[in-house]
Amino acid sequence: MALAAIPLLLALIGQGMADRSKLDINGTDVAAPSLPVPSVSLPGHARVSLSILRSGDVITVNGDLPDISARTGLLDMLEGVYGSGVQMVDNLNIKPGVSAPDLVSLGSLFKAGISMPDFKFKIEGDTVTLIGTAASGAVKSAVEAAAKAAWPNLKLSNDILVVPDVTETTRAAPAPRPAGDCADLQADITAVMSTPVTFATNGRTLSTATQQRLSRVAEKVKGCPSAHLAVSGYTDNTGNDGINIPLSTGRAKAVAEFLVAHGVPAANVTSKGYGSADPVASNAKPDGRAQNRRVVITVS
Template identity: 50%
Template sequence: MSGSDESRTITGWQTASKLYRRPPGLGWLLALAAVPLLLGLIGWGGLDRSGKDAELTRPDVNPTATLTAPDVNAPDVNAPNVNMPNLSFAPLSITRNGNDFNLSGDLPDGAAKASLMDWLRGKFGAGVNLVDNLNLRPGVSTPDVAALGSLFDAAGDRIPDFAFKIDGDTVTLTGTAVSAEARDAVEAAAKTAWPNIKVVNNIQVGPAPAAPAPPAPPAPGAPGAPGGTPGPCAVLQGDVSALLRTPINFSTDGFVLAPASQQLLSQVADKLKTCEGAKVAVTGYTDSSGNDAINIPLSGNRAKAVADYLVSQGLPADHVTSSGAGSANPIAGNDTPEGKAQNRRVEITVN
């Protein structure tokens, strides 16, 4: 007890004792201050923060899904095929007049030419007359026989003067049809054969053209004449072959006629002119040296040089045709220089 006070009361003297304590120290003050802070921390730690976490959580986004651009180069299966190449053919024409067919233009090789002519003979019979003005140019593009056949099948006998010409990306149809249906059938066949080609239909509708007059009977002595004294036409092929025992020569690896061969061909032309109406086919050949890409054009050019010279000597141009067969049909072996020289030749056939 730190001290005492005495006071007098009614009842007498009493002694009242008061206790005196020391003031609180610094440690107590710090402890008192720490209590509210501790309670606050406990309360904050117990709060439910799930809502805030939900608000702060970002959605799981696949960046590749949102950043990937569409492939603009992917093909559109619904779009038309604009990359289909357009057809482009070398010039080629076939003109029909009854049983006569005039052929002109370019073919890639002798096999294509033989295929076309064999098809025409098979289609229109052995009596068909083919006028061959075709050139051989390796590498050119030409329509196949099946496509041409569809056109002639559609024309049939309803367009006896049917003709077509194909050049580049255009085919031109001409002739006189007995009806509009016949005209339209040929056009439809052309469009079916070549869907990407331009078709120019110049077929007229009208009366069928008059059939060509039958040929006059051959003169006595002409080929096919019954009986009579043999005339110059009967022995014409033999006379020409006898002259051609002397080979026709050209410049080395070229198709320019040698002067001596020009004199020889002048004699051949004189023989041919003795038989009016004689038709001549000139065919060139080479030996086996090289390949068809070289030999066929070379043989064709040599045959054409001979044909042109015959025409220059007075033979009708439409009675003389030429073609090149390359190294086909050798008449001697190609294993000796002598044999190769015999195979390098030009043949003239009289019809």
């Protein structure tokens, strides 16, 4: 009998020891505490939202930066690439905690695309987007190579348009600015277009006042047969891309078609719509939205 009782006694002792893990100091049943598991953040590419658009001598910068130092460094880098004569439109937001851009990589990218008067760079999430007009396939390839070297792990969308009738010699060594009125063609067009292009509501029909201004633009451009025009259309942020991209595309095309109809060679004009991208003012107020609804003509 004593030998038979030994296994039972050992089982009871083991059960008692297990039950003690559920007792507090007062003998009350409680759940055994779970140990905290430390949270570990693995290194990687933080989400970044940044766009930089060149339109002639105007550089528009949109996006988020972590601090004033990063903002100053970015603007100084762009001025170093394009010179102190450029006009900076600063739409940057300071948001502590976001990643600062790699200024060395950005500098290499914009130096590769320095001959493009309408170069646009955008990085959002895991995608880098390149847009603009290049003088040759070599320029387009150089910009793409710089982007791939800087962000090898991100997706790349290269939407750069190559203008086929610009020679390699012109690309390698830009010709001196033409004398007379052509030397100031971009400034003249910018002055004429200082009043916003207007259309019928939600349409692409040019207003009478806009047609009069575009007629003046056409007269100036006809005197400069080597000039190429890139017409870019933009909207405010009302609506979505499904509406804004076709609308801005149609309006840019309407301006381009008007210029061609008034004597500008069709081969010298391209057009594209960008929707609500790259605002030049805040969309929070009506006057800001009005400024963002625009058509820009860039001379190259």
